[in-house]
Amino acid sequence: MDERRPDTMERITTPELADAFIEKQIEALRAQIGDKKVLLALSGGVDSSVVAALLIKAVGKQLVCVHVNHGLLRKGEPEQVIEVFRGQMDANLVYVDATDRFLDLLDGVSDPEEKRHIIGEEFINVFADEARKLEGVDFLAQGTIWPDILESEKGIKAHHNAGGLPEDIAERFELVEPVKILFKDEVRIVGQQLGLPDNMVNRQPFPGPGLGVRCPGAITRERLEAVRESDAILREEFANAGLEGKVWQYFTVVPDFKSTGIKNGERSFDWPVIIRAVNTRDAMSATIEKIPYELLDRLTDRITHEVDGVNRVLYDLTPKPTGTIEYE
Ligand code: XMP
Numbered sequence: 001m002d003e004r005r006p007d008t009m010e011r012i013t014t015p016e017l018a019d020a021f022i023e024k025q026i027e028a029l030r031a032q033i034g035d036k037k038v039l040l041a042l043s044g045g046v047d048s049s050v051v052a053a054l055l056i057k058a059v060g061k062q063l064v065c066v067h068v069n070h071g072l073l074r075k076g077e078p079e080q081v082i083e084v085f086r087g088q089m090d091a092n093l094v095y096v097d098a099t100d101r102f103l104d105l106l107d108g109v110s111d112p113e114e115k116r117h118i119i120g121e122e123f124i125n126v127f128a129d130e131a132r133k134l135e136g137v138d139f140l141a142q143g144t145i146w147p148d149i150l151e152s153e154k155g156i157k158a159h160h161n162a163g164g165l166p167e168d169i170a171e172r173f174e175l176v177e178p179v180k181i182l183f184k185d186e187v188r189i190v191g192q193q194l195g196l197p198d199n200m201v202n203r204q205p206f207p208g209p210g211l212g213v214r215c216p217g218a219i220t221r222e223r224l225e226a227v228r229e230s231d232a233i234l235r236e237e238f239a240n241a242g243l244e245g246k247v248w249q250y251f252t253v254v255p256d257f258k259s260t261g262i263k264n265g266e267r268s269f270d271w272p273v274i275i276r277a278v279n280t281r282d283a284m285s286a287t288i289e290k291i292p293y294e295l296l297d298r299l300t301d302r303i304t305h306e307v308d309g310v311n312r313v314l315y316d317l318t319p320k321p322t323g324t325i326e327y328e
Helices: 015-033 046-062 077-088 099-106 112-133 146-153 184-193 210-214 221-240 293-306
Strands: 037-041 063-069 092-097 137-141 174-176 249-253 259-263 266-279 310-315
Touching: 015 046, 015 174, 015 184, 037 046, 046 063, 046 077, 046 137, 046 184, 063 077, 063 112, 077 092, 092 112, 099 112, 112 210, 210 221, 210 249, 221 249, 221 266, 221 293, 259 310, 266 293, 293 310
Parallel strands: 037 063, 037 137, 063 092, 137 174, 266 310
Antiparallel strands: 249 266, 259 266
């Protein structure tokens, strides 16, 4: 595999170019891996899903995918990973529901950085536990893409490679990074050609700590559920309104305070749901998506009636700066 993206490499902009890339990668992967096994942490995000689909085509059951559910995924996400990869692609998929492990560790932790640290570290622990259980795996596949390499070279962000794994695990594996020379838009076209569902290939960005950063302060299961349910309603309504794929990122946040309201003719004391929808080119700055009033009205009605523990809906009008896109 090419170590660097060649300056002369044609940008993959068409299905035909994606097909040619896929053919070439399959050959290269078969040559690299032979009859050995490969391990992949499959989050269900675009990059790891495309790597999984490529490897399934190249080496089939020699690929072992591990999907860790940290309990902070969006509604329907683990189910979709299982359905697409085990159901449709017949992949060797280990599903680990580590929800309790994560939520127990996060219990009572309100500092944003500490929350992120716990989630990141525990993710590695769970993955390493699974890796130790497997015999005869020589390769570790990763969804590294070209901007990851550029950004780590420029010192903008540390590239999350095997460096995060404990030594006894990291030194066992040789890395396999089949989309390393691609930009994000190219990864998406390759994913489409590999037959991944549209909503997986065109997913909006989703942070590693997941809904955890949208449940500010100490996470409780009840408030997390309110984030998950309101997010599902928002995504459904945006899709119905034809906004899916047109708005960079949209999600809900449930802050840790309650206010008085009336529900079913009785006094309620419940959380608000904050709606955030932003557009950006590079996530360094962002503007607000002007959600049509009728859609806001419908979202408010559905969220206040369908989500337990919620009695208000607020619309965040803050661009970045001064707000960041996420709340933590
Ligand atoms: P902020 O909140 O910094 O977010 O304005 C900028 C973009 O980065 C995403 N984000 C993350 N992505 N791991 C990720 O993979 C993370 O920990 C993380 N934190 C923020 C955020 O969703 C937005 O698109």
